Amino acid sequence: xxxxxxxxxxxxxxxxxxxxxxxxxxxxxxxxxxxxxxxxxxxxxxxxxxxxxxxxxxxxxxxxxxx
Amino acid sequence: xxxxxxxxxxxxxxxxxxxxxxxxxxxxxxxxxxxxxxxxxxxxxxxxxxxxxxxxxxxxxxxxxxxxxxxxxxxxxxxxxxxxxxxxxxxxxxxxxxxxxxxxxxxxxxxxxxxxxxxxxxxxxxxxxxxxxxxxxxxxxxxxxxxxxxxxxxxxxxxxxxxxxxxxxxxxxxxxxxxxxxxxxxxxxxxxxxxxxxxxxxxxxxxxxxxxxxxxxxx
Numbered sequence: 197x198x199x200x201x202x203x204x205x206x207x208x209x210x211x212x213x214x215x216x217x218x219x220x221x222x223x224x225x226x227x228x229x230x231x232x233x234x235x236x237x238x239x240x241x242x243x244x245x246x247x248x249x250x251x252x253x254x255x256x257x258x259x260x261x262x263x
Numbered sequence: 264x265x266x267x268x269x270x271x272x273x274x275x276x277x278x279x280x281x282x283x284x285x286x287x288x289x290x291x292x293x294x295x296x297x298x299x300x301x302x303x304x305x306x307x308x309x310x311x312x313x314x315x316x317x318x319x320x321x322x323x324x325x326x327x328x329x330x331x332x333x334x335x336x337x338x339x340x341x342x343x344x345x346x347x348x349x350x351x352x353x354x355x356x357x358x359x360x361x362x363x364x365x366x367x368x369x370x371x372x373x374x375x376x377x378x379x380x381x382x383x384x385x386x387x388x389x390x391x392x393x394x395x396x397x398x399x400x401x402x403x404x405x406x407x408x409x410x411x412x413x414x415x416x417x418x419x420x421x422x423x424x425x426x427x428x429x430x431x432x433x434x435x436x437x438x439x440x441x442x443x444x445x446x447x448x449x450x451x452x453x454x455x456x457x458x459x460x461x462x463x464x465x466x467x468x469x470x471x472x473x474x475x476x477x478x479x480x481x482x
Contacts, residue, residue, distance in 0.1 A: 216436070219436055219440065220432055220436060223385060223432070223435055223436060223439065224404055224432075226383070226385040227385065227389075227400065227401070227404050227405045228404070228405045230304075230383070230385065230386055230389075230405070231300045231301075231304065231401065231405035231406060232300070232405075234296070234299055234300040234303045235296040235297055235299065235300040236296065237296070237299070239292075239295050239296065239299075240313060242313065242317065243295050243313075243316070243317065243320070246317055246320055246321070247288060247291070247292060247320070250288065250320075250321075250324050251288070254284065
């Protein structure tokens with residue numbers, strides 16, 4: 197099976213290749229951490245105001261009273 | 264990372280409103296954190312990013328009739344955000360006369376330099392990548408998008424995304440480990456002394472291009 201060949205090659209990585217992969221994983225974790233840090237921040241009030249304005253505009257458009 | 268389940272429409276809340284619109288708005292709300300994260304990675308600063316994310320929400324709301332329910336809303340929103348980012352930047356380039364103040368108002372332009380002093384090494388290294396490599400790496404490596412979705416967002420072939428991600432990863436590692444691209448702003452972490460010495464030796468050695476210590480930007 198071709199799959200076996202691939203695996204057997206990757207089973208004997210030299211130290212440098214292994215170090216590079218470990219380093220890549222560490223950088224990948226750091227990238228995800230940066231992204232997740234922003235995603236986990238509380239949503240600023242500006243955004244909630246914006247959605248509220250969208251709502252009000254929608255009410256006005258459909259002829260409903262803005263409460 | 265797993266996207267949170269979209270908020271369901273609560274009966275009684277927004278009574279009388281169109282259910283579809285209300286659902287759509289709840290789903291927008293749930294995706295705001297990811298819009299902010301993607302915008303931050305594109306612009307490199309918080310204020311510009313939040314403006315961009317808000318513009319995206321307005322555009323998305325105005326275009327909601329063109330969204331096909333059941334398809335990937337997150338990818339749809341990211342596409343809008345990315346389009347908005349590049350169109351804002353083109354407009355800034357067209358309108359602003361070239362001076363330092365203008366450069367600093369351009370998202371992804373001069374501001375990066377100002378803000379980079381407050382960022383981690385990885386964040387600063389990310390600013391050294393090309394836009395194409397950076398967005399591909401963020402979408403796939405941090406945002407958890409498939410290569411297929413990332414290709415749709417970036418309007419390019421799946422193979423192109425794969426090669427951009429691979430090149431971005433390689434470039435990031437080269438920038439972070441011994442390359443002199445971050446010269447002047449790099450703060451080697453503890454235990455990096457040997458690497459820093461090697462990097463300094465590299466700077467003393469003329470490069471192939473005959474430009475010792477020259478600023479290299481990976482493409």
